Amino acid sequence: MRILLKLFFCNVFVVGLFAPARSHAEQLQEFGDYIVYYNALSADMLPDSVAKQYGFMHSARTGLLNIAVQKKGSTPQPQAVSAQITGTATPLLGQSLPIRFREIKEDDGTVYYLGEFPVSARDTYRMVLSITPAGREQPYELKFSKEYVGE
Template structure:
């Protein structure tokens, strides 16, 4: 991985970790697995990171970030999975969120997708994670309100 891509990856992870408390990263546990999720307005991502990943920065676009960790070993390990996500606003409009997998040479694996949002709009998110070897998908549901002004 070239130095610019490594720097961009590190900056994206930092940006996701320093999001405001109302948008702080959260997770749910499923046996030996944790599904971590985070949503923030994409204008909070540094411009160089957004450019490196082809992310449009805008207060009116939310970035969903999902990471799955295997916690069965001494240290949690990011793993690949089949991940899908959707969101429904309070008026019932449903949006499928197209996720793309990002894998870095330092073993980081995460899934990101963009969603258009309006000021004070609230979405109910549903994330489905199918881990190889698990019979049933892990389902994570959460609600988030967005502020664009």
Template sequence: MPQAQPAEASSVTVNGYSVHFSAQSTDQLPTEVARQYNIVRSKNRAMLNVSIISEATGESGTGSVEVKTVNLTGQLKTVTMRKIQEQDAVYYIGEIPVANSETLVFDITITPDNSDEPIEVRFKRQFYTN
């Protein structure tokens, strides 16, 4: 199973797919964007955003996106991902509560449709709420 190394970067390319990922506090979202996608804006909530791009076509792709998240004390945090589709773009987003100075380690398994090879990404991000 292909696996990307822990990354600070926001994308990896494996098996003909580029996977883009980011995590940010939801209070950084514009109000109209949060409202449109039913996201609670708060400095104590983070949003994970994942997208799959076909290297062959450059188009947004679909697939399954599963996430396991833990903080540095080993506390498991559940992130339920949901698919957002706008015209030609597809995103997978999930929200999670965060505390000040909390570092989360995201383990993401992406299996693009039309592929039986999962792509695994691990990255960590520290959040500041004060």
């Protein structure tokens, strides 16, 4: 089942390439030796079974973030690392909303974070995330925007 979920989230990223009105493609930001991959989407893009497994409401009124942190090193491929992630989503004319993040660790060493926040109406949300990779004291700040449709 976990392999299917990984494939699903990979497919969500690919779908984002072809459906910019509903989801941005996976994006990344490099911070020194770290790479932060991020994707923002609406929970109504998830199949009901996936939303249920992760405890998300399958609704256009829920915004989701998928974050993964990797560290560059002596190996050819960057390695997944744990991180502390906090953040807010702020609609253009509204108050800042906290994003609740959950860490997901797979048996193969994959680590990623799923965050959720309420979406009340069609609006552009500004995300501000504080990301502190394990072993690092100072956080990195990641900022980006995403338009959500709501209902």
